[in-house]
Amino acid sequence: MTALAPSLSGRLSLHGVDHTARPTWKLRETVEFYRDILGLPLVHAITAKGWGREKEQHADFIHFFFESGNQSCIAFFYYIGTQQPPELVVPKGYMAMANHTAWRVETEDELLAWQKRLEGKGVRVSQFVKHEILESIYFRDPNFYPLEITRALRDMEELDAADAKMTIDAALTLEDSGRWTNIEQLWRAKADFVQKLLQDAAAASAS
Amino acid sequence: MSGFYVLDVPEFAPLVRAAEQHERCRVHPVIAGYRYIEFDGEIEIKRDTTGLGEAVWFGCLTAGLDGKITSFTSDAIKLAPTNEPVLGV
Numbered sequence: 312m313t314a315l316a317p318s319l320s321g322r323l324s325l326h327g328v329d330h331t332a333r334p335t336w337k338l339r340e341t342v343e344f345y346r347d348i349l350g351l352p353l354v355h356a357i358t359a360k361g362w363g364r365e366k367e368q369h370a371d372f373i374h375f376f377f378e379s380g381n382q383s384c385i386a387f388f389y390y391i392g393t394q395q396p397p398e399l400v401v402p403k404g405y406m407a408m409a410n411h412t413a414w415r416v417e418t419e420d421e422l423l424a425w426q427k428r429l430e431g432k433g434v435r436v437s438q439f440v441k442h443e444i445l446e447s448i449y450f451r452d453p454n455f456y457p458l459e460i461t462r463a464l465r466d467m468e469e470l471d472a473a474d475a476k477m478t479i480d481a482a483l484t485l486e487d488s489g490r491w492t493n494i495e496q497l498w499r500a501k502a503d504f505v506q507k508l509l510q511d512a513a514a515a516s517a518s
Numbered sequence: 519m520s521g522f523y524v525l526d527v528p529e530f531a532p533l534v535r536a537a538e539q540h541e542r543c544r545v546h547p548v549i550a551g552y553r554y555i556e557f558d559g560e561i562e563i564k565r566d567t568t569g570l571g572e573a574v575w576f577g578c579l580t581a582g583l584d585g586k587i588t589s590f591t592s593d594a595i596k597l598a599p600t601n602e603p604v605l606g607v
Contacts, residue, residue: 442573443529465528470551474525474581490605495579495587498522499604502582505523505552512550 330376330384331412333456336395338373340453341387348432351377354384379414401455413447413459422448425460444471477504520599521556523581533578536568552581560588560598 335341345351355376361369370390379385401407416422422439426448429436437449447461481501485491524530524537526548537543537555540563546554565575572592579587579595586600 440573441529441571443527443577468527470525470527473551478580485605488605495583496604498579498583499586501580502523502584505582506584509549509552509554 327381328383330386332374332386332388333454334395334399335387335389335454336393337453338389341389342375344453345377345385348429348434349377351379351385354378385412401457408457411457411459413461416460416462418462419446422446422460422462477501477508480504519556520558520585520597521554522579522583522585522597524553524555524578525581526551526553529574530578530581532568532570533563536563539567557585557597560596562589562594562596564594565592 342353346353353375357374358372359374360371361367370393372391373389374386375389376384376386416425426436426439429448429450434450437447440447440449441464444464444467445461446464447459449457449459451457478497478501481504482491482497485496485500491497524534534545534553534555538545540557540561542558542561544556546556565572568575568578570578575592576590583597585597586602587595588598589596
């Protein structure tokens with residue numbers, strides 16, 4: 312019997328983002344934005360006659376990659392001779408912004424430098440926004456894809472993970488009820504989880 | 519008893535400091551990473567007493583609420599005791 316490879320014998324893990332990808336119907340604007348405005352190196356391009364998927368009438372395409380730090384890439388597919396399907400037009404409004412890419416920088420000065428660089432190139436950029444453990448700026452690419460550059464305000468601790476677990480456990484309970492409509496219900500439901508945690512901690516310290 | 523929990527992390531510390539200055543709040547010690555802030559009757563906490571930005575302010579009860587929200591704007595939050603079930607009746 313063949314022994315399992317080390318990576319398969321223990322806990323499987325991932326090692327960060329290799330690339331994410333999305334379609335574009337604006338080849339020139341996309342290249343100019345990512346390569347020239349953001350200054351991300353164009354590091355790879357695949358060109359192919361479909362994927363050999365004749366039944367799907369798969370378009371011929373270019374799949375091109377920009378390096379965005381730590382060996383990760385943001386990539387695009389340009390399907391030659393096709394029109395953008397309406398369902399792939401990025402909708403306006405906050406819900407579609409959930410589907411975004413956030414790149415990391417290390418310092419506030421770097422974040423400020425990115426904001427100035429983008430503004431200097433004519434890109435509309437948000438003010439700095441602090442979200443608990445992150446501080447970010449937001450902007451969009453020529454395809455209207457939402458982008459973010461962010462810096463960590465602190466490291467994530469075990470406490471954050473424990474708190475996240477209680478948040479999600481409470482949320483799952485509410486989702487199962489079919490009657491969940493607002494965040495106040497979640498905060499009230501979560502209080503029960505936190506109260507039990509504190510009672511257990513008190514009991515443990517008393518024993 | 520009515521109150522709310524605050525996770526013991528830097529971004530929510532300004533909320534604890536504001537509660538310490540609030541005459542109707544009683545701030546409990548941290549246990550297992552959480553601080554309970556007890557209040558009597560209906561209370562109002564103004565955002566400018568916390569110094570929190572809006573992004574954190576609108577999530578400031580994320581650690582849990584024993585009570586109900588009677589008003590929540592960018593300027594202030596009002597909390598009150600409740601016996602109503604979480605999901606209503």
